[in-house]
Amino acid sequence: MDNWWGDYEVATNQTLRWQLGPKTLWITRGDSEWRVAGASGQDRLDERLVIAEPAEEPAGDDDGIDVRRFASRSGNRSVRLGPALPDLPVVVRTTKPFVVPAMEETTLFLSAPLWLRVYLDGREAELVDTPIARPSDTWFGPDTMTGELCYALRTSARLHLEHLPRRPHRAISAVRIQNNAPSALHIEKLKVPVPYLSLFVSDEGYLWTEALTLEREEDSGSTKVRLDDRPTQIVATERIARPRKKMSKGFLLDAFGGLFARKGKKHNE
Amino acid sequence: MSELFSNLGVSDFVTSDRMLGLVRAVLILVVGILVARLASKAAARGLRRRASAQEAMLVRRLSYYVLLALVVTSALHQLGFNLGVLLGAAGVLTVALGFASQTSVSNLISGLFLIAERSFVVGDLLDVNGRLGFVISIDLLSVKLRTFDNLMMRVPNEEMIKTTVLNLTRFPIRRLDLQVGVAYKEDTERVRKILFGVADRNPICLDEPAPLFIYKGYGDSALELQFSVWAKRENFLVLRNTMQEEIKRAFDEHGIEIPFPHRTLYTGSVTEPFPVRMVNDGA
Numbered sequence: 001m002d003n004w005w006g007d008y009e010v011a012t013n014q015t016l017r018w019q020l021g022p023k024t025l026w027i028t029r030g031d032s033e034w035r036v037a038g039a040s041g042q043d044r045l046d047e048r049l050v051i052a053e054p055a056e057e058p059a060g061d062d063d064g065i066d067v068r069r070f071a072s073r074s075g076n077r078s079v080r081l082g083p084a085l086p087d088l089p090v091v092v093r094t095t096k097p098f099v100v101p102a103m104e105e106t107t108l109f110l111s112a113p114l115w116l117r118v119y120l121d122g123r124e125a126e127l128v129d130t131p132i133a134r135p136s137d138t139w140f141g142p143d144t145m146t147g148e149l150c151y152a153l154r155t156s157a158r159l160h161l162e163h164l165p166r167r168p169h170r171a172i173s174a175v176r177i178q179n180n181a182p183s184a185l186h187i188e189k190l191k192v193p194v195p196y197l198s199l200f201v202s203d204e205g206y207l208w209t210e211a212l213t214l215e216r217e218e219d220s221g222s223t224k225v226r227l228d229d230r231p232t233q234i235v236a237t238e239r240i241a242r243p244r245k246k247m248s249k250g251f252l253l254d255a256f257g258g259l260f261a262r263k264g265k266k267h268n269e
Numbered sequence: 270m271s272e273l274f275s276n277l278g279v280s281d282f283v284t285s286d287r288m289l290g291l292v293r294a295v296l297i298l299v300v301g302i303l304v305a306r307l308a309s310k311a312a313a314r315g316l317r318r319r320a321s322a323q324e325a326m327l328v329r330r331l332s333y334y335v336l337l338a339l340v341v342t343s344a345l346h347q348l349g350f351n352l353g354v355l356l357g358a359a360g361v362l363t364v365a366l367g368f369a370s371q372t373s374v375s376n377l378i379s380g381l382f383l384i385a386e387r388s389f390v391v392g393d394l395l396d397v398n399g400r401l402g403f404v405i406s407i408d409l410l411s412v413k414l415r416t417f418d419n420l421m422m423r424v425p426n427e428e429m430i431k432t433t434v435l436n437l438t439r440f441p442i443r444r445l446d447l448q449v450g451v452a453y454k455e456d457t458e459r460v461r462k463i464l465f466g467v468a469d470r471n472p473i474c475l476d477e478p479a480p481l482f483i484y485k486g487y488g489d490s491a492l493e494l495q496f497s498v499w500a501k502r503e504n505f506l507v508l509r510n511t512m513q514e515e516i517k518r519a520f521d522e523h524g525i526e527i528p529f530p531h532r533t534l535y536t537g538s539v540t541e542p543f544p545v546r547m548v549n550d551g552a
Contacts, residue, residue: 042470091477136469137501138476145440149501152476 003205004168005240008052009078017055018081021169022046023116023132027079028057034079036118036128037067044133044154049168068128076121083207084115084129084241085171085194091140092153093189100185105178108157111170112194114207132169140191141254150191157190161233171199171207174233178215185216191255193225199241202234214255222252287349294347301340309333327384330409372427376410379426383407389436396435397424442475443505445498447512450491452526457484457492463523464496467515473508475499490531 004020010029018025022041027034037058058065092110100106113135117126135154141147157175158164164172175192179185197209208231215224227247230239313329320328346352367374384407389395393404395414402414402422412429414422437443451460461482468480478499485493496516500508520527534543 134472136472136474136476137504139442139478139499144442144478144499147441149441 002049002051003201004049004051005081005083007078007080015055015057016052017050018052019048019050020116020132021048021167023130023169025081025116025118026055026058027118029077032072034070034072034076034120034127035067036070037065038128038130039065040131040134046133047167070120070127072120078121080119080122082117082119082126082241083169083171083199084117085112085197085199085209085244086115086131086135086151087129087195087244089140089148089150089191089193089195090135090153091138091150091189091191092155092157094187095156095158098187100177100179100187102179102182102184105176106159107174107176108159108190109161109164109172109174110153110157110190110192111155111164111167111172112153112192112209113151114169114171140189148191166206168206171209172231173197173209174211174231176211176213178213181216181218185256187256189256190214191253193247193251193253195244196225196247196251197227198239198243200231200234200239202231204234207240208234214253216256223255225251225253225255290347290349294344297340297344297347301344302337305333305336305340308336324384327381327409372425373410376426379430380407380409380411383412383426383429388434389439393439394437396437397422397429398432401437438502441502442478442499443502444478445500445505445509445512447496447498447516448485449494449496449516450488450527451494451520452528453492455492455525457494459523460494460525463519463525464494464516467512467519468496468498471498471508471511471515473500473504474512475501491528 004018008016008027010016010027012029012031015026015028018027022043024039024041026037028037035057039058058067090110090112092108094108113131113133115129115131118128119126135151138150138152139147140150155165161172161174166172173192173194175190177185177187177190192212194209197212200208200210202208210230211228211232213226213228215226217224225247309329309332312332313325316325316328342352345355389404389407391404391406395402395404397414400414400416400422402416405413405415405421409426411423411425414424416422449460449464451457464482465480468474474480475498480499481495481497483495483497485495487493498508498512517527519525536543
């Protein structure tokens with residue numbers, strides 16, 4: 001599979017176009033500026049992939065096309081496109097309520113949507129940081145007063161990797177769940193702290209995050225999170241994106257939804 | 270000349286204890302006010318990390334006035350005033366002042382309670398008696414709000430304590446209740462599916478808490494439905510606009526009628542049909 005990320009050289013007054021699933025991106029190099037235009041389609045299952053195709057520059061006043069201009073010294077010739085993980089944790093559901101008995105462990109696979117970053121000529125700070133397919137917002141917490149805003153994943157977590165659809169604009173995470181508590185753990189949904197994860201490229205050209213372990217010690221809601229150095233299921237070639245946030249030691253997380261999962265949707269009333 | 274002074278007793282006065290007392294009193298006042306100001310500022314700064322902005326402000330003001338009172342009393346003491354007598358007189362005066370400044374004192378005490386209760390902080394959006402505004406400051410006598418049309422609204426603390434105040438920005442998510450009316454001929458199950466579809470496609474509409482569909486009743490002209498959706502507080506207005514727009518578009522696409530008010534005319538006991546006139550303008 002061709003990678004859509006990497007460095008691209010753009011001639012003066014040339015426009016290149018990328019199509020990453022529902023997201024269309026145009027990058028134009030002007031005399032002393034760069035123009036980055038983006039448009040988002042509605043179809044989340046869109047699988048089109050077009051990489052750096054010369055195109056006409058879109059008119060900025062078209063519906064749904066967002067154009068941004070960036071000043072730059074005329075020496076800059078290339079841009080770099082890079083993937084990034086979402087800026088909020090993602091919440092993934094299991095296809096059916098799933099039980100991990102006491103002292104058991106299991107591994108679930110999920111596919112997280114990606115963000116697209118545009119950098120100028122080897123600079124560290126990005127010009128644009130935008131979702132390829134904007135996931136829906138959701139609330140994860142024991143009630144409507146306490147909790148955290150997250151993104152909801154439409155695809156559910158799978159036990160078998162081969163059941164997970166693979167797309168160039170999504171990243172796969174393996175989540176090992178260890179239930180060290182004396183009681184069974186009912187999982188309907190799972191919060192995965194993706195802003196703390198990095199991205200790796202597999203030898204097949206797909207993106208993966210490092211494997212993470214959620215350790216449930218006691219019957220309390222909080223879970224210990226441990227990150228591996230790299231994805232464990234694949235031969236990873238290189239790390240291509242750093243985490244957005246740094247994880248502190250002994251990071252605890254309410255990963256399984258606690259009360260809210262049990263109380264269901266009562267809070268609406 | 271010196272005779273003149275000695276006759277007037279000026280030189281006696283300059284060297285007298287009274288003059289020394291006066292100098293001391295002035296010194297105590299100047300240094301004391303300076304110290305009080307610095308100390309209260311330092312106290313507020315020390316608290317800033319642990320307490321909210323208005324608590325720090327309150328501590329600063331209180332400590333300043335207490336120190337100021339101490340400075341003034343010791344300055345008066347230097348001038349030879351008998352503080353016992355003065356305090357006695359002040360007691361009588363306080364009763365008189367208390368009656369006169371009842372409103373201010375009640376506001377002041379309400380202000381202390383408001384700050385202690387922490388129902389809202391500076392920056393929150395409040396609904397006070399139907400008027401919306403962002404809190405600019407919580408002062409000793411009043412709460413100052415900035416309304417959406419950029420007016421300053423001053424609400425006395427006493428009123429804030431007595432009336433119901435809605436804090437719109439306390440919790441991170443909010444629910445939007447949309448009142449939807451559809452024609453009686455429509456299948457509500459289909460309407461329900463369309464509404465949920467619209468909510469599902471709108472990314473700022475929260476997945477969970479899930480949208481809520483309530484069949485409210487049989488209205489005069491329409492089936493009355495309520496569709497409640499949740500959003501992040503900051504996205505509330507965007508959700509309100511996008512949802513209504515998208516619901517209207519989805520209803521138009523699926524041919525679902527949003528009826529206007531109907532009126533059936535009854536012309537008395539004889540219900541003859543209404544005469545209808547056909548107009549043909551030759552087109």
